[in-house]
Amino acid sequence: MEIKKVGVVGCGLMGGGISEVCAKAGYPVVVLEVNQQLLDKGMSNITASLERAAKREKITMAEKDAALSRLQGTLNMGDFKDCDLVIEAAIENLEEKKKVFAGLDKVCPPHAFLASNTSCLSILDMAINQPAQPGTGASLLQPGAGDEAGRDRENARYHGRGY
Numbered sequence: 703m704e705i706k707k708v709g710v711v712g713c714g715l716m717g718g719g720i721s722e723v724c725a726k727a728g729y730p731v732v733v734l735e736v737n738q739q740l741l742d743k744g745m746s747n748i749t750a751s752l753e754r755a756a757k758r759e760k761i762t763m764a765e766k767d768a769a770l771s772r773l774q775g776t777l778n779m780g781d782f783k784d785c786d787l788v789i790e791a792a793i794e795n796l797e798e799k800k801k802v803f804a805g806l807d808k809v810c811p812p813h814a815f816l817a818s819n820t821s822c823l824s825i826l827d828m829a830i831n832q833p834a835q836p837g838t839g840a841s842l843l844q845p846g847a848g849d850e851a852g853r854d855r856e857n858a859r860y861h862g863r864g865y
């Protein structure tokens with residue numbers, strides 16, 4: 703399956719970094735937060751990280767601008783309606799993640815691949831109410847996409863468990 707657009711749930715430490723890496727890799731990214739204040743904070747962290755990367759000549763100014771242009775923040779999960787891959791990076795709370803996946807199952811296209819960046823919760827428990835979508839655990843290592851640690855994250859390993 704070709705991934706044309708990526709959705710990210712949560713624009714905190716991990717969600718922001720995941721969004722940044724995906725945008726730098728050339729994917730249009732829509733990132734969801736719970737309120738405007740947190741969305742603004744997350745988006746400015748991503749912007750600052752990309753600016754640092756450009757200043758340190760890890761990426762060019764044009765690459766920074768292109769990555770920023772691919773990023774869209776949202777408070778509406780409906781904006782995931784055309785995402786082929788959604789990576790959940792909300793808080794580490796099973797009930798919250800179950801709600802997120804129940805919502806994603808309603809709005810995402812049937813082919814969409816839904817992944818959780820959980821540290822240690824069960825993917826099966828999260829998916830218990832929506833067996834229709836393909837899913838996985840996506841383990842992304844090392845937060846901090848724009849700096850030293852970001853180099854590691856860009857090399858992040860994904861390892862999935864289908865359910």
Ligand SMILES: NC(=O)c1ccc[n+]([C@@H]2O[C@H](COP(=O)([O-])OP(=O)(O)OC[C@H]3O[C@@H](n4cnc5c(N)ncnc54)[C@H](O)[C@@H]3O)[C@@H](O)[C@H]2O)c1
Pocket residue numbers: 711712713714715716717734735736740790791792793794795798802819820821822842843844845
């Ligand atoms: N921090 C790490 O090093 C690390 C490493 C690997 C995995 N993880 C996992 O990644 C996930 C995110 O961790 P983090 O450190 O980025 O947390 P964080 O607190 O920095 O960010 C979580 C964000 O999710 C948002 N959020 C909560 N519920 C939401 C919802 N329903 N819809 C949209 N956004 C929502 C919060 O407002 C917050 O901004 C957790 O499951 C965590 O266990 C974290």
